Amino acid sequence: MIRHLPQIAAALLCGTLFGFGLSLSGMLDPARVQGFLDPFGAWDPSLIFVLGGAVAIAMAGMVLVHYMAHPVLADTFQIPTNRTIDRPLLVGSGLFGIGWGLGGFCPGPALSALSFGSSTVLVFVLAMLVGMIVHDRFLVGRL
Amino acid sequence: MMPYLAPLAGGMLIGLSAILYLILTGRIAGISGILGRLAEGASPLMNGAFVSGLVLGPLVYRLMTGSFPPMTITASIPLVIIAGLLVGIGSRMGSGCTSGHGVLGLARLSPRSMAAVVTFLATGVITVTLLRGSL
Numbered sequence: 001m002i003r004h005l006p007q008i009a010a011a012l013l014c015g016t017l018f019g020f021g022l023s024l025s026g027m028l029d030p031a032r033v034q035g036f037l038d039p040f041g042a043w044d045p046s047l048i049f050v051l052g053g054a055v056a057i058a059m060a061g062m063v064l065v066h067y068m069a070h071p072v073l074a075d076t077f078q079i080p081t082n083r084t085i086d087r088p089l090l091v092g093s094g095l096f097g098i099g100w101g102l103g104g105f106c107p108g109p110a111l112s113a114l115s116f117g118s119s120t121v122l123v124f125v126l127a128m129l130v131g132m133i134v135h136d137r138f139l140v141g142r143l
Numbered sequence: 144m145m146p147y148l149a150p151l152a153g154g155m156l157i158g159l160s161a162i163l164y165l166i167l168t169g170r171i172a173g174i175s176g177i178l179g180r181l182a183e184g185a186s187p188l189m190n191g192a193f194v195s196g197l198v199l200g201p202l203v204y205r206l207m208t209g210s211f212p213p214m215t216i217t218a219s220i221p222l223v224i225i226a227g228l229l230v231g232i233g234s235r236m237g238s239g240c241t242s243g244h245g246v247l248g249l250a251r252l253s254p255r256s257m258a259a260v261v262t263f264l265a266t267g268v269i270t271v272t273l274l275r276g277s278l
Contacts (some may be wrong), residue, residue, distance in 0.1 A: 008189055009175045009192075010164065010167040010255045011168065011190070012192040012193070012199075013163075013196065014164040014196065015195060015196020015197045017156055017160035017163070017200070018160040018193075018196065019197040019198065019200015019202060019203075020201070021153045021154065021155070021156030021157035022157065022197075022201075023152025023153070023166065023211075023212045024149055024153035024204065024212070025150055025202045026149060026150050026153065026212065026213075027153070028214050029212075030213035030214070030216050030217070030218070032213075034271050037268050038275055038277055041277030046222030047150065049151040050153060050157070051153040051245060051249075052151070052154070052156025053158060053195070054154040054155065054158035054244075055152075055246060055250050056158065057155050057162060057243075058247055058249075059164045061158075061165070061250075062162070062250050062251060064178055065166060068166070071165070071166060074256065075167040076169055077169040078169050078170050079171065079251070080253070084230075085254060088238075088239060089156040089189070089237050089238060089262075090259075090262055091237070092235070092237025092259075093262035094233070094265075095232055096229065096236075096237055096263045097182075097208075097263030097264065097266030097267040098233070098266050098267070098270045099227070099228070100230060100241075100270075101268070101269070101274065102222055102226035102229065103226025104216070105216050105227075106218075106234075106240050106241040107230065107240050108197060108241065109198045111198060113200055113201070113214060115198045115199070115200075118216070120220065123220060123223075123224060124226065126190070127223070127227025128178075128227040128231035130228060130231060131228040131230065132175070132179045132234070132235050135231065135235040136179060136182075136183060137199045
């Protein structure tokens with residue numbers, strides 16, 4: 001616990017920064033997210049700027065990561081090495097997109113929006129947790 | 144350009160958070176992964192700290208600006224439940240969501256993440272187009 005304290009503090013700091021960024025970006029608003037996913041209707045392109053800004057900064061940081069032997073607070077980088085585009089990836093992403101469109105929420109913004117104290121957000125988060133647990137317990141490897 | 148300044152700045156902070164988390168802890172800041180691992184009881188303190196931070200973020204925003212950002216939910220409760228279940232199952236089956244695949248995956252030029260992003264954007268657009276009858 002004491003040994004992991006710096007990592008836990010880093011997680012809290014990065015989570016807060018992430019939640020603040022989501023708040024500033026407008027992504028906590030499901031109506032706005034659905035507006036982005038509606039290019040044939042009343043399209044709101046602002047999420048392109050959110051994603052573009054996020055990817056640009058992360059890409060610049062990846063250059064630094066390439067020159068690092070190990071993370072600042074840990075021994076190894078835990079970066080996925082799988083490069084195969086398989087059926088679970090595509091089916092899962094497809095289902096995710098349908099849910100994202102229906103509710104306008106993806107996992108990060110939904111968790112952040114819990115701070116508003118809305119019962120609808122809580123219902124979404126609980127359903128999402130049930131979905132995750134159902135998948136991890138019963139559906140892994142079935143596809 | 145001005146209406147896009149806040150989305151751009153917010154996005155840059157999200158990217159900064161994700162890359163800082165990787166540089167400091169060596170872990171990918173993928174929210175579905177963090178939450179899924181937390182639900183399974185793995186690294187509860189670290190994953191719990193990140194999730195607590197996510198909830199704290201909007202409170203810091205309110206402290207600085209005086210109000211919460213806008214949030215309008217149009218979906219009915221049954222639809223919200225279906226959406227939550229699909230997002231939960233889909234993000235775990237697809238090994239990631241908008242953060243892991245969308246931000247870090249694209250930044251790493253991962254072919255899996257590119258395929259995931261194209262797929263969930265496509266089904267998301269189809270869903271909202273049908274939902275709103277936009278075509």
